[in-house]
Amino acid sequence: NAGVTQTPKFRVLKTGQSMTLLCAQDMNHEYMYWYRQDPGMGLRLIHYSVGEGTTAKGEVPDGYNVSRLKKQNFLLGLESAAPSQTSVYFCASSYSGEANEQFFGPGTRLTVL
Amino acid sequence: GENVEQHPSTLSVQEGDSAVIKCTYSDSASNYFPWYKQELGKRPQLIIDIRSNVGEKKDQRIAVTLNKTAKHFSLHITETQPEDSAVYFCAAYPTLSGNTPLVFGKGTRLSVIA
Numbered sequence: 001n002a003g004v005t006q007t008p009k010f011r012v013l014k015t016g017q018s019m020t021l022l023c024a025q026d027m028n029h030e031y032m033y034w035y036r037q038d039p040g041m042g043l044r045l046i047h048y049s050v051g052e053g054t055t056a057k058g059e060v061p062d063g064y065n066v067s068r069l070k071k072q073n074f075l076l077g078l079e080s081a082a083p084s085q086t087s088v089y090f091c092a093s094s095y096s097g098e099a100n101e102q103f104f105g106p107g108t109r110l111t112v113l
Numbered sequence: 114g115e116n117v118e119q120h121p122s123t124l125s126v127q128e129g130d131s132a133v134i135k136c137t138y139s140d141s142a143s144n145y146f147p148w149y150k151q152e153l154g155k156r157p158q159l160i161i162d163i164r165s166n167v168g169e170k171k172d173q174r175i176a177v178t179l180n181k182t183a184k185h186f187s188l189h190i191t192e193t194q195p196e197d198s199a200v201y202f203c204a205a206y207p208t209l210s211g212n213t214p215l216v217f218g219k220g221t222r223l224s225v226i227a
Contacts, residue, residue, distance in 0.1 A: 031214070033214060040222075041219070041220075042202065042217055042218065042219040042220045043157070043202065043217050043220075045214060048214050058214070090156060090157070101147065101159045101162070102147075102159070102214075102215065104156040104157050104158070105156060106155075106156050107156055
């Protein structure tokens with residue numbers, strides 16, 4: 001039981017490049033989330049999904065796109081990376097959106113030059 | 114929508130002393146209040162949570178209290194140890210907002226000085 005995993009762990013991009021971050025969970029959770037955490041800052045929700053095939057915007061969705069084609073995977077895309085997107089990205093999942101624990105992945109550290 | 118305020122943003126205590134972190138929320142319908150701990154370079158992990166039908170919950174050295182009337186809840190850590198040093202996040206679940214996820218506070222950086 002791996003829990004929530006994220007790929008890659010680290011990435012350096014140049015401004016304007018694109019990339020996709022992959023999140024996978026093996027707990028059969030319905031809900032999945034993408035957060036970003038800037039140095040010394042809290043967690044800001046980018047996008048989330050309440051089930052396979054669904055996505056919704058969070059607090060800071062601009063510049064990002066997501067897809068949930070399979071229940072166990074949640075992809076976060078950056079079409080044209082900007083230095084302001086330098087951050088640590090955490091994926092999380094939960095059994096449902098109600099009063100249930102969110103399980104976080106180990107994070108992806110992204111630097112955009 | 115729900116808004117969660119967390120105080121203080123930083124807290125330093127001597128080893129063995131107690132630490133208290135406070136959060137207020139705006140949506141009176143919120144019914145679930147978890148606390149997450151994030152050690153340096155690690156992922157956030159749930160350490161304790163409380164639901165709106167109880168006023169206090171304890172787990173060894175940590176406890177959470179909830180005051181629904183005042184719309185605030187607090188994390189109490191007793192006999193602090195160096196390994197308690199971390200960032201702590203409170204959160205609230207807004208039950209009447211459909212599928213809206215947890216709303217997190219901005220975090221408190223706790224330093225336990227040996």
